[in-house]
Amino acid sequence: MSTSALNARAGLKRDRVRDFLLDLIGDKRPGDAIPSERDLCRELGVSRPTLRAAIDDLVRQGLLVREHGRGTFIGPHKVTQQLAATAGSSFYVPPAEGHWLSRVLEFDSAPAGARLAHRLQVSPADPVLRAVRLRIVDDEPMAIERIHLPHALVRGLAPEDMESGSFYQLLRARFGVDVRSAVQTIEPTVTDETEAELLGVPQYAPALLFERTTRDAGGRIVELTRSIYRGDRYRITSELYFDADSG
Amino acid sequence: MSTSALNARAGLKRDRVRDFLLDLIGDKRPGDAIPSERDLCRELGVSRPTLRAAIDDLVRQGLLVREHGRGTFIGPHKVTQQLAATAGSSFYVPPAEGHWLSRVLEFDSAPAGARLAHRLQVSPADPVLRAVRLRIVDDEPMAIERIHLPHALVRGLAPEDMESGSFYQLLRARFGVDVRSAVQTIEPTVTDETEAELLGVPQYAPALLFERTTRDAGGRIVELTRSIYRGDRYRITSELYFDADSG
């Protein structure tokens, strides 16, 4: 590589390419195409691996979307999930933006086994229902959800029951399961190969990993879920309260 | 490249290299070194760009840490932040795990200007205090926090006041600002160049972006913060409540 007038950090070719692309993106709308890789290489005087590295970064951020054989396009915008307190003291979880559906990918039942039995507080021989569903909003995959429930709670539940409407409402109305509270963890992660394919994002794209242990009014564990939300299309809001001792 | 017995998706050299490295990582502890890039290339029969792409992925996940001129090492483990309801109805924010300190990087005051005035609900000419601090836990940078407060609320506040202890307690005790509630958004992001350097992670590493609008008991906006938490070392837990209408 020939000498660069800029210092090694600020002036890397990859960085200058990325800045150029950010300016390009700023002028366009979701779905618009950007010039082809080979055109950009000629225009910017860089090699394809270097250009691709810059584009890789923007793809991981959700700003660009690549389609094999078609081109590279401006990415769509984010969906927001709000966690807000209701007038009462409960911490209400309203629906996220957009029109949500689910597609059930897997649906089976098997004995809990030692580890799952412990987490669900059932006997290891008790059957546990296991469902995997793809959460879809406005026709695009948004999340993959893996759910475990004690089978005894939901006798007769069918896959299509989990594809529209509120699952918690269904639990209440049909099975008398009064879903009341949950502990949930959120952490950033990156998609693996299967998740990437299902969600339509690249492998190792930023994502949010949610794990939730849900209880009914009596404190009984009714559900374990583990969900991956694509990071380029999802954001959480929450409303916090502090008392006199809060940090 | 010679023909591959495995199909294009499952059998990419990059993927096989990554799987090999995951096995290697599984046998070691944080801080342990893995073999050098050139050694791994010889051992696995792949080119350096291909090996580096596989290592890049593991570095972004926080599983590996690279040090220029020294080697590649196993990454450290995650810190957990808990959001839990207290016995009262408020949504308490307890301290996250570990011993937290701050280092104030920037600390100045300037007129709010139109946009910030709108968000803070002050006049554009009102001075606003702006602080940037690096949040450190157990001697490692964990987050970068950018804070704006109306200067009138905190006359006499000095940078060192923000480096240890609870800032909200300080607001209460010294300035009579009764911090009571906040709206916060959380979304996954990737670090930019400056953030990466301050946090000691690679650029474009997964991170969590928090934006918070904090109010006092009277509903007055007392603080705006925008924070980046490194994604390889941070996780959030929360406790959720559902009423009879919750989804």
Next chain:
DNA sequence: GGCGCATAGTGGTCTTTACCAGTAGCCGCG
């Protein structure tokens, strides 16, 4: 024994080249 320098390690950046695989558009034929 300590310090400084040089060398050999390490990771980091980029180019060039080759080839694979998917998609779209155009042209020709039925």
Next chain:
DNA sequence: CGCGGCTACTGGTAAAGACCACTATGCGCC
């Protein structure tokens, strides 16, 4: 006019090579 095939586009994967820059270790000299 529609369909199929071919070509030229697009992105995708990988290797080889060159050189930069940081760090650690060892050796020699003071």
